[in-house]
Amino acid sequence: MLNAPDIHGSLWQSNEMQDVTISREMSRKLIDSLYVEAMVMADEARAYFDAQADDDREALEIMVRVSFSCESLKVTTRLMHVIAWLLTQRGLINGELHQSDLSDPKYQLGDTARSDREVLARFPFAARALIEASQDLYDRVARLQRSMIADGRIMPAIPPSPARQLLDRLQRSF
Numbered sequence: 001m002l003n004a005p006d007i008h009g010s011l012w013q014s015n016e017m018q019d020v021t022i023s024r025e026m027s028r029k030l031i032d033s034l035y036v037e038a039m040v041m042a043d044e045a046r047a048y049f050d051a052q053a054d055d056d057r058e059a060l061e062i063m064v065r066v067s068f069s070c071e072s073l074k075v076t077t078r079l080m081h082v083i084a085w086l087l088t089q090r091g092l093i094n095g096e097l098h099q100s101d102l103s104d105p106k107y108q109l110g111d112t113a114r115s116d117r118e119v120l121a122r123f124p125f126a127a128r129a130l131i132e133a134s135q136d137l138y139d140r141v142a143r144l145q146r147s148m149i150a151d152g153r154i155m156p157a158i159p160p161s162p163a164r165q166l167l168d169r170l171q172r173s174f
Contacts, residue, residue: 027089027093028093030144031086031089031090031093032090034082034086034137034140034141034144035083035086035087035090037137038079038082038083038086038137039083041079041130041133041134041137042076042079042080042083044130045072045075045076045079045130045134048126048127048130049072049075052126053068053072053127056068056123056124056126056127057069059124060122060123061122064119064122064123067119067122068123068127071115071119071120071123071127071131074112074113074115074131074134075130075131075134077110077112077113078112078134078135078137078138079134079137079138081109081110081112081138082109082137082138082141084110085107085108085109085110085141085145086141088102088107108145109138109141109142109145112138114135115131115132115135120132
């Protein structure tokens with residue numbers, strides 16, 4: 001159920017995106033556009049945290065600097081999880097993966113830590129914008145995954161049991 005377009009005018013980016021039923025071609029286009037967005041954002045984050053962030057960080061109090069460093073890692077983690085999930089979806093669309101493979105937790109969107117709004121309020125605008133954009137992208141991809149699970153296009157991840165993990169370790173040892 002989609003409401004009005006967001007500030008960028010894209011319906012599929014709407015925070016109200018709850019139920020997405022899409023064809024294979026539409027799925028390919030959506031995955032590709034999200035992938036491009038994630039790659040551009042990753043490049044923007046790299047450029048910011050490699051160059052401008054040093055100047056911005058120096059202007060912050062010491063404890064805020066630590067939070068700033070943690071947030072830069074969160075951005076990177078979010079984007080890498082999103083990119084990995086989107087590449088998995090591309091593999092499925094291109095026939096490189098089978099539908100049954102997607103129930104393996106390694107093919108699901110990885111969990112990431114949320115950013116604290118009170119901490120973000122103390123950061124420079126450019127840092128806040130990147131952090132919030134990465135969280136927004138992650139949230140949209142997470143909703144897409146939940147929708148695909150609800151539609152039966154992806155089986156939910158089944159966490160391995162401790163006994164299965166021990167058996168797998170033993171098997172790898174011999």
